[in-house]
Amino acid sequence: MPSPSPLKIMSWNVNSVNARLERLTALLTRHTPDILCLQELKCEESRFPFESMKALGYTAAAVSGQKTYNGVAIVTKYPISEIRRPFQGTELATQARAIGAFIQSVWVYSVYVPNGQEVGCEKFAYKLQWMHAFGGYLKSAHSPKDEVAVCGDYNVAPTSLDVHAPDLWNEKILCSTEERNALAHIVGDYEDTFRKQHADGGQFTWWDYRDLGFPLNKGLRIDLILASRPLAERCRRTEIDRNERKGSKPSDHAPVLAEFV
């Protein structure tokens, strides 16, 4: 068996890859991740900035975009030997929310879980349905022995540690019991790499653009890098790049990072 290569994996809800192109190239230069999972591209594949990635030594062979909404991609320094598109050919594939790629013997997914808008509404039901289906996909597609990283915007804060004001958010969208149960179904035996290394709460990955969300640190931790047990054992460092949320024209999400030996 070949010895595993160290991997630095990042995940970022970029909130329009073209509106954020300068920040994206700066991020790749600053962090030089081996793999970067992107969500909310808000463009079709034909408008994805492949050339800008190539100029920095990255390929983005795995892109699943739709116009205006959603869209996920995997950007990497390494060759991609296989691509998987969960739900392909089914109604759930209508929205571009999940893609996987086999890179350096690790299966990496970029996922964008539906927001759900408000507890109990139609979009909320779709969110739960999507999460249930994706959890089922992971279980059927991978054995517990596989090295798998499932990165993305889950649109669920796993526990009250991940919420700036748990009382205000109690049973609200992104924090409801139903969503947390659905998240647990996806997580299964995988590990939340950041939480494993940071026991304390108060570190967030998303802040609303409105109402001084970031300056007042009114955030949630909803962007996660989940790792299957064999991969999680190789994890040595995790981080939220809070600085990326600063300055002019940021995404409303900060990138997250996990390093594996």
Added chain:
DNA sequence: ATGGTTGCTTAGCAA
């Protein structure tokens, strides 16, 4: 409290 901001597309939706 039903506001507030951003992006895509061009008035309204989604987040």
